[in-house]
Amino acid sequence: MSARNSSTRTIRGEKNLQEITTAHPDGIGGSPLRPDGTLKVKGEFAYSSDLWHEDMLWGMALRSPHSHAKILSIDTTEALTQPGVYAVLTHEDIPGSKYYGLEIQDQPALAFGKVRYHGEAVAIVAADHPETARRALAKIKVEYEVLPPITTEEQCLDPETHGYVHEPHEYRGHASGNIVHSQKVVSGLGVNEDVRAMADVVVVGEYEVGMQDQAFLGPESGLAVPAEDGGIDLYIATQWLHVDREQVAPVLGLPENKVRLTLAGVGGAFGGREDLSMQIHACLLAQRTGKPVKIVYSREESFFGHVHRHPAKMRYEHGATRDGKLVYMDARIVLDGGAYASASPAVVGNASSLSVGPYEIPNVNVLAIALYSNNPSCGAMRGFGAVQACFAYETQLDRLAAKLGMDPVELRQLNAVSQGSHLPTGQVIDAPAPVAELLQKVKDLPLPPALDTTHLDIRELPGALSNTSHGEGIVRGVGYAVGLKNVGFSEGFDDYSTARVRLEVIGGEPVAMVHTAMAEVGQGGVTVHGQIARTELGVERVTIHPANTEVGSAGSTSASRQTYMTGGAVKLAAEAVRNELFNLGRSRYGWTYNDLSLIGGKVVSASAGVLISMVDLLGDQAIDLTREHHHRPTVPFDKETGQGFGHVQYTFCAHRAVVDVDVELGLVKVVELAAAQDVGKALNPLSVIGQIQGGSTQGLGLAVMEEIITRDGKVRNPSFTDYLIPTILDTPPQPVEILELADPNAPYGLRGVGEAPTLSSTPAIVSAIRAATGLALNRVPVRPEHITGT
Amino acid sequence: MRVTFNANGRPVEADDVWEGESLLFMLRERLGLPGSKNACEQGECGSCTVYLDGAPVCSCLVAAGQVQDREVRTVEGLADDESGLDPVQQAFIDAGAVQCGFCTPGLLVQTHDLLEREPQPSDSDIREALSGNLCRCTGYEKIMDAVRLASARKCSDASEVSQ
């Protein structure tokens, strides 16, 4: 591996902000090592919080202690006089637009008039040391008039009595009342008394999903460097550089071309970096002071600094015939979007359109809404909308199976969608949909051995080293679930990606350089880009250019879309480079072959054999081409019926969970979590399995421990001491079965991988706990008191 | 105050250190050693794990002044020579245990210590030893694989040497 100097701006020689070149024979389907792996294990990979610049200042935000209050005054005088303090800014100092937002521009960059959630940023400080900044924040005087917070569904839906989170005249998008967005889906006959009469068996349930946090380990952070042209260079950990820029530039009062973003190392994302956090604040402070400004959130601030998974309250009703065929489903899904819109409209779109799960149901009636409230803002988190619905419909299917006296897996298989099935949106699944097969795969795996009480290792029991159980009170259970997720941005959004590929001879070898704005957040996109370039261009050496806004947008690293979309763009650009190379040969040597390919650094004709080496053909010429990849178009869902070709691709994962439950204390240890997923084509099998195991583990967290607790809109547990995520002792062996049934519409037939495993993991685990305890358990996370009944 | 100590085999010193500053901050911001990570600064995540006089500790919970005259070894000092990698580092790459990589430096130090103490740990030993290192990306399975791989490689290297 080598790090080559390039024209890319770096700060103190951070190696991942330069080009990284690796040589490897493996194209797609292999598992070559990550190009950034060596830097990461040596501690040399520069995450956004690691950046350092001479003369740099530290930025910090003052946040609201109230969930709902009027701001009567802000006095920064004393803070400004502190030695070492360079700037104290409020909304009055914003040179451009005061609002930003991912889908709806409803969020103030710094609060004015009102604060709408606990932790909303009110003022920002730049100082020479974080401790100086902290002390300066304490000197800012903000006078609040505390207002009663609007936090419950009942309060939100009765604005006449409880008021508005945003005044109606401020509404943007489709908001009305305290509802940010709503979507209906009606198919077949809908659900009415006649339809209900067709069912022999009905189950009705109410379900709740708590507010989960992405809990990525790398805190929100970045470095804003003022440039000589009056612009700003921002080094940042994000999921989508270009949409950050679109939101930042107007607030700074700068044209977009004067705000240049480069991706710094990203310590995980999971949706939590789709929205802006400290980007605008660092830029404003850099603009004001003329000095580089770094902001790094503490873990506590991180809990306030990004949006969370929407908590949901859901009412589901399923009707089926005596032999288990589903007749109808009626669902109402209420998502709490918190103070600002963030991704709420898209979350509603997914929750409603995917609300039935991977089942054929002839008659469907669904309403999904997201509320504005004074709770923390909620937005994107892995599998959004679909995760909440999956917990509800899979619980319903278990209950229906119990009521019918059927095996829960067989009931699912009986009703499972397959290629050609109609979803309630009217969309036909036009690619393989092996739902029944995936369930069978996890069911057929051997079960882990029973708890061995004669050779106890307490580290394998619930509580482990807490000595909680030596086998006392332990009951085992097994549960299954399967889910339905879309890939890519939906509802008519032209979700394109751009890639630039350059082929040239360096050091006597052909080298492909791949340049995109894709946010590598850990998923391994950079590895896959190299594999695609190798496959298409027959080279071994690939250089990954740092991601930045010098190239066109790569869209977001979310919605399981990056390998499909930006991987697809790299494929297109590499193919174009290849064609250009062939044309070079044709014009120079008069080739007429139509059977050319690039193999092992050579141009090969299937009929005539090796024609020339790429080194000789290229000489000192470089081929440098940029291509955009657009997925097939989709359309918005009809507002009243939800009908429409709304999603690009569907993806499916099934889980079997085995749990040991300490029924006396309510602690759960997942013993094994098996998954089976159709990935279309595993471009990098090692990474695919890593995605499935990681996604499943986040689902495990939601099943048994993870929840942001609020009271009157105030967050009670903003720390890793009180917001628990799974440790290695909480996480079991996870066998993974991969299916590769190609999707004819996707590059290489691949299917987005990242999110599907997060859906079904949660209901499978809760189903296993139900099997162990016989309890209903209609809420996640399942807390000890739900199991002990007190 | 001024703090002088040994970092990765080299004497270092930091000036104007605030009494409440952590070893982690001093390493990252004053000594150009940002390999140890700052994910929680409450001792819950293990991302900042470093050796202090041979024992792995959370550097966020060590006051800078406490390390006066002591020996600190960070992820940047794990590999024996400039070009190579420690077997634990190599195993983490090979096994796919690195995704975002933010937890990796802490896990490497903690795993390195485990294999020094117990060259052939059981799965439960591994889970106990790494129970203070949160990882949000991998679901830990590839990390288990990496530790087993590093253990196997170290043991086979050792047996080759002894033969």
Place this chain on the structure above:
Amino acid sequence: MLPASLDEAVTALAASPAAVPVAGGTDLMGAVNAGLLRPMALIGLGRINELRGWQYQDGTAQLGAGLTHARMGRPDFAALMPALAEAARSAGPPQVRNAGTLGGNIVTADPAGDTLPVLAALEATVTLVGPEGGREVPVSHLLTGLDPMRGGELLGYVRVPLLHAPQVFLKATGRTGPSRAAASVALVLDPARRAVRCAVGAVAPVPLRPLEAEQWVSGCIDWDGDRAIDPAAAAAFGEYVAAACVPEPPQADPEGLEGGPAAAAVRLRRTVSVLARRALGRALK
């Protein structure tokens, strides 16, 4: 300041009374990083070798305040003071146990401090050393504030009786990996005095001793035989301990308040009852 002996440390503290003594630093730096504490000066105790070990002394063990949790979790320590070893081994992640000390656990006096109920059940005493010399104080008097630390004093040693009988520590938490106790129970048998001693941690600001329950259950045990106990008596003991240590729940929670104080108290009683029953069962196994 990095004194090399306890005497030097006492002198240093006398010279700068505003300085904060720091041993492992795990509690102190957590508070500093959270912005709750802004120390102007620190006195590092990590260099004081005499505080980092332990030794026998007249049927007791004298433990240096600087003993780390990792050290206390080792087999040689566990053979003599099993409950203290179990508490030490469960007291947080390995990295924190490598640094955090017994003395720090006592001085911080976090309600969920894992060694505290064990020390209370063992009726341990602590040696406080100040400018006027040392004095011995029962750990419970120190924790309850009956006999608090005085200005200029440092915690030097902890004296623990060696009972040569089963001892148990266990706790209920929110996950299987290291985490804070929702409730913990330490239970020790003292065959010489034919006594069971028990302390409940994390349910109140200090560990609580259910003295009547201890006395009652001590009378249920066949001390000269196999020390067996009727399962019903063990269950009753659990209930007894829980009733003694968790205040009676209010009649009902205010309407609409999910998980209010009544529900929380019922839950805590149940947890403590199960922990105490299991502790007794294991000690008498």
